[in-house]
Amino acid sequence: MQKAEVLLSSLKGGKAPGRLFGAVIAVKDVISVVGMPLTCASKMLEGFQPVFNATIIDKLLSDDALIIGKLNCDEFAMGATNTNSAFGAVLNPVDKSRVPGGSSGGSAAAVAAGLCDVAIGSDTGGSIRQPAAFCGVYGIKPTYSRVSRYGLTAFASSFDSIGPLANSVDDCALVLDVISGYDPLDSTSYGGKLPSLSPISPFVQNEFTYSFNPDEHPNLAQDTNTPVSDEQPNSAQDTNTPVSDEQPITIQSPADTKDISKKLKIALPKEYFGEGLNPEIKSAVEEIASKLVEAGHIVEEVSLPNTKYAIAAYYVLTTAEAASNLSRYDGVRYGKRSKINGTLSEEKNRAVSEEKSGTLAEMYINTRSENLGKEVKRRIMLGNYVLSGGYYEAYFGKAQKVRRLIKNDFTKIFKDYDLILTPVTPEFPAKFGEMPTDPLAVYLGDIYTTSVNLAGLPAVSVPIGCSSQNLPLAAQFIGKEFEENTLLSVAKMLESLLQ
Amino acid sequence: MIELLPTEKYEPVIGLEVHAQLKTNTKIFCSCSTGYPAPPNSNVCPVCLGHPGVLPVLNESAVEFAIKLGIALNSRVNLRSIFARKNYFYPDLPKGYQISQFSLPVVGEGELEITLEDGTKKKIGVTRAHLEEDAGKSIHDRGDSTLVDLNRSGVPLLEIVSHPDIRSGAEAASYLRTLRQILLYLDICDGNMEEGSLRCDANISVRLRGETRFGTKTEVKNMNSFKNVEKAINFEIARQIDLLEEGREVVQQTLLWNADKGTASPMRSKEDSHDYRYFPDPDLPPLEISNEWFEKIKSEMPELPARKVERYTNEFGLPPYDAGVLTQQPETSRYFEEAAGFTSARKELSNLIMTEVLKVANEKKISLAEFAIEPKRLAKLVDLITSGVISGKIAKDVFAIMLSDESEPEEIVKREGLSQISDSDELEKIITSILNDNPAQVAEYLAGKEKILGFFVGQVMKQTKGKANPATVNSLLLSLLKRSSG
Ligand SMILES: [Zn+2]
Numbered sequence: 001m002q003k004a005e006v007l008l009s010s011l012k013g014g015k016a017p018g019r020l021f022g023a024v025i026a027v028k029d030v031i032s033v034v035g036m037p038l039t040c041a042s043k044m045l046e047g048f049q050p051v052f053n054a055t056i057i058d059k060l061l062s063d064d065a066l067i068i069g070k071l072n073c074d075e076f077a078m079g080a081t082n083t084n085s086a087f088g089a090v091l092n093p094v095d096k097s098r099v100p101g102g103s104s105g106g107s108a109a110a111v112a113a114g115l116c117d118v119a120i121g122s123d124t125g126g127s128i129r130q131p132a133a134f135c136g137v138y139g140i141k142p143t144y145s146r147v148s149r150y151g152l153t154a155f156a157s158s159f160d161s162i163g164p165l166a167n168s169v170d171d172c173a174l175v176l177d178v179i180s181g182y183d184p185l186d187s188t189s190y191g192g193k194l195p196s197l198s199p200i201s202p203f204v205q206n207e208f209t210y211s212f213n214p215d216e217h218p219n220l221a222q223d224t225n226t227p228v229s230d231e232q233p234n235s236a237q238d239t240n241t242p243v244s245d246e247q248p249i250t251i252q253s254p255a256d257t258k259d260i261s262k263k264l265k266i267a268l269p270k271e272y273f274g275e276g277l278n279p280e281i282k283s284a285v286e287e288i289a290s291k292l293v294e295a296g297h298i299v300e301e302v303s304l305p306n307t308k309y310a311i312a313a314y315y316v317l318t319t320a321e322a323a324s325n326l327s328r329y330d331g332v333r334y335g336k337r338s339k340i341n342g343t344l345s346e347e348k349n350r351a352v353s354e355e356k357s358g359t360l361a362e363m364y365i366n367t368r369s370e371n372l373g374k375e376v377k378r379r380i381m382l383g384n385y386v387l388s389g390g391y392y393e394a395y396f397g398k399a400q401k402v403r404r405l406i407k408n409d410f411t412k413i414f415k416d417y418d419l420i421l422t423p424v425t426p427e428f429p430a431k432f433g434e435m436p437t438d439p440l441a442v443y444l445g446d447i448y449t450t451s452v453n454l455a456g457l458p459a460v461s462v463p464i465g466c467s468s469q470n471l472p473l474a475a476q477f478i479g480k481e482f483e484e485n486t487l488l489s490v491a492k493m494l495e496s497l498l499q
Numbered sequence: 500m501i502e503l504l505p506t507e508k509y510e511p512v513i514g515l516e517v518h519a520q521l522k523t524n525t526k527i528f529c530s531c532s533t534g535y536p537a538p539p540n541s542n543v544c545p546v547c548l549g550h551p552g553v554l555p556v557l558n559e560s561a562v563e564f565a566i567k568l569g570i571a572l573n574s575r576v577n578l579r580s581i582f583a584r585k586n587y588f589y590p591d592l593p594k595g596y597q598i599s600q601f602s603l604p605v606v607g608e609g610e611l612e613i614t615l616e617d618g619t620k621k622k623i624g625v626t627r628a629h630l631e632e633d634a635g636k637s638i639h640d641r642g643d644s645t646l647v648d649l650n651r652s653g654v655p656l657l658e659i660v661s662h663p664d665i666r667s668g669a670e671a672a673s674y675l676r677t678l679r680q681i682l683l684y685l686d687i688c689d690g691n692m693e694e695g696s697l698r699c700d701a702n703i704s705v706r707l708r709g710e711t712r713f714g715t716k717t718e719v720k721n722m723n724s725f726k727n728v729e730k731a732i733n734f735e736i737a738r739q740i741d742l743l744e745e746g747r748e749v750v751q752q753t754l755l756w757n758a759d760k761g762t763a764s765p766m767r768s769k770e771d772s773h774d775y776r777y778f779p780d781p782d783l784p785p786l787e788i789s790n791e792w793f794e795k796i797k798s799e800m801p802e803l804p805a806r807k808v809e810r811y812t813n814e815f816g817l818p819p820y821d822a823g824v825l826t827q828q829p830e831t832s833r834y835f836e837e838a839a840g841f842t843s844a845r846k847e848l849s850n851l852i853m854t855e856v857l858k859v860a861n862e863k864k865i866s867l868a869e870f871a872i873e874p875k876r877l878a879k880l881v882d883l884i885t886s887g888v889i890s891g892k893i894a895k896d897v898f899a900i901m902l903s904d905e906s907e908p909e910e911i912v913k914r915e916g917l918s919q920i921s922d923s924d925e926l927e928k929i930i931t932s933i934l935n936d937n938p939a940q941v942a943e944y945l946a947g948k949e950k951i952l953g954f955f956v957g958q959v960m961k962q963t964k965g966k967a968n969p970a971t972v973n974s975l976l977l978s979l980l981k982r983s984s985g
Binding site for chain 1: 545548549550551552553554555556557584586588590593594595596645647774776777778781782783784
């Protein structure tokens, strides 16, 4: 309320209201907001007070949003149920006996329950879209690099994207527009010009009014990390790639003003409608396809042949990055440090390192064993394994190749199609107590969402009605790089079409 | 059959890994100052402390410095290189990984020419040079706890790796000196080994002469001066040869040199047991260097010491020894070249710099940039010698006065009455009276003891307070003595 009064008085002082004036926004607790603890839903960071705002938070605040608080999630954004939180599970507001999805479960639930206008989530393999689908709200995962990651606690750096969840397409579009754009603090953030996303028009009337002139951005197509000057380290950053690899996947610049055909070409990849997909979800998404055909668009079946390798590649690459990203939680500088009582066995001590003293090894072992959750530890171990000597090529190297193949699949399809339509999840949200215990089975639930992150593409989860059990149904649209406007326009069209 | 000495039987094989701390104003991935000394943990920010959510942003100057070294070593500069994470846990490593370069470094294959003790030249291959961030500093000697200072965390380093082309401790020291000299000329590192801004590790093995395979190597660390590098390497070569001569094996390990004891002893850990799990850093896109930038840096390269030595010997006619001394430090060559612009007597200038200027600068530990006698005044002093106004000996006195007197040397000579006495009549009077006063010595000379001539010269100089022109004194003495014999 205090912040609201500050906003109001600034208005009286003659200041023009920001685009998010008074919008109530809550933030997934993996993003840094000064004055609010940053826990990442982990015991490790319980009570940790961040000393800087994430870039997106500064952007939201400068457009007069009200940041009302932090939202629960899976620990370090690892999970698909929001049950991997050190501070308890989140209930699905639609059906409290069920999970809300994850990892941005708190974000989806808060929006569905009307606790805020917009929630900020993060999506590494479906963490915005899947809970949005489970809770019946909109959620958009932007193109990798569209939104700065500075201040987002890293899970898998070449996959992580910040995006909004909301009850309307317009709210998603407006907030995404505010938080988009180049950030000198994030060397992987996109340096080119981005088309405005707000207001979003339903696709049938969409005029693609923006124009893009590549001459204004000579560095655009470069696959470059232009270093910044010594004196002013925060200037003049350039474009980037989603993966720092010897042959990076190149992010293309946004399409130039194109032929505004009212006929959209939409692809239905057959690999997303096969075995394992709940029949009710399948027919709901197919029905959306027919509605689009009725509205005059073209829908055709296509193939994304490398989809079957996506889950494996995703878990190899994300766990490798995560293992490294989470090494900083060691009890040395901040966060929890466990007691050292000198009880570490000689054997365990040696296993850690021969050059560290017993007490140091014990500090690491106790701190990380006691304060990181089971799923996080599982992924750290997996990640360290795939990077370890002798296994690198077989796992990490191969997964990078698969990543390029998957990206190529999409590139091929997008030569002929504007959008791809798929389900978001193969199943409805599980009931608490009925979740699969085999982690592999849980990981397979990400089957329709991870390819998007591997390819760095934007995708939106759109609510499309209710199931026979009154559970939310959702469809996913996957778009070309930086063509979030197309995704949001289609979502908006469906919003009115389904009313 | 002649039994070979063990040192003749074996050939040492040495490669050096040099870490040069780059003289940028700010750290390599954040805007913190690199200045020191500074209170512990005062030059830090969320980025170099490894807080959740921070990201690295590469410092342009660090890249420029690396490119400069690449050009200086005739290396292939990779216009596209990759940053990688080197993962390991240590309290002074905030992120749990060090950002470094692994498979594709910014500087590739190059070479460095060194001068051996006998004056011959040898080329040492340089495998690569890559950019990385330094870790912080752990302080272990404060009671029970270890203290961590992260001021150094994120300071840019250039790791320069040589081929195993080095064959002795002396060669290693020469390589290191030459490399340091280049770093100083490029003005990219202050080269202070004692303070750790230039660090050197050596990989050492020995093998029978003629053998092409490498022996088992050890790594020696903690050598913080040129002398220690040479000593430590020679120590380790001898140790390995002894082991092999006794029929034992060299164990692959890391040794720490102890300068006080003059020995190297194994560290607790086995280096090769580390698995750093390198992978490309997803927070940093590949580093791309534009052709324009590269060419610009190339066109702005300073003249390097090897080229200067060539020029000093060819153009100025200086002996190689002089050229070597004058190019040892960039500031010496700067001083010399500026003075050389004002006088054509380069050898006399070189003499005066080597014997007087450098001596005083070293004694007073001052930089030549702020030396009391500016190059132009020194050149004038040189000209006073070559024009015969003063002798080389008097020049030293004038030099001493000039250190605390801003006057021009001519003025000092005039004021102090130091001009050389070349007037034969005046000198003849003095010499004649000396000969008259010392009949015994004259007799000795006439009896054939020619060495006594020095005695008379000394007497003349004493009476003239050193101002007599030595050449004139010599010829007058000879003719006057000849006359007394006749
Ligand atoms: Zn810093």
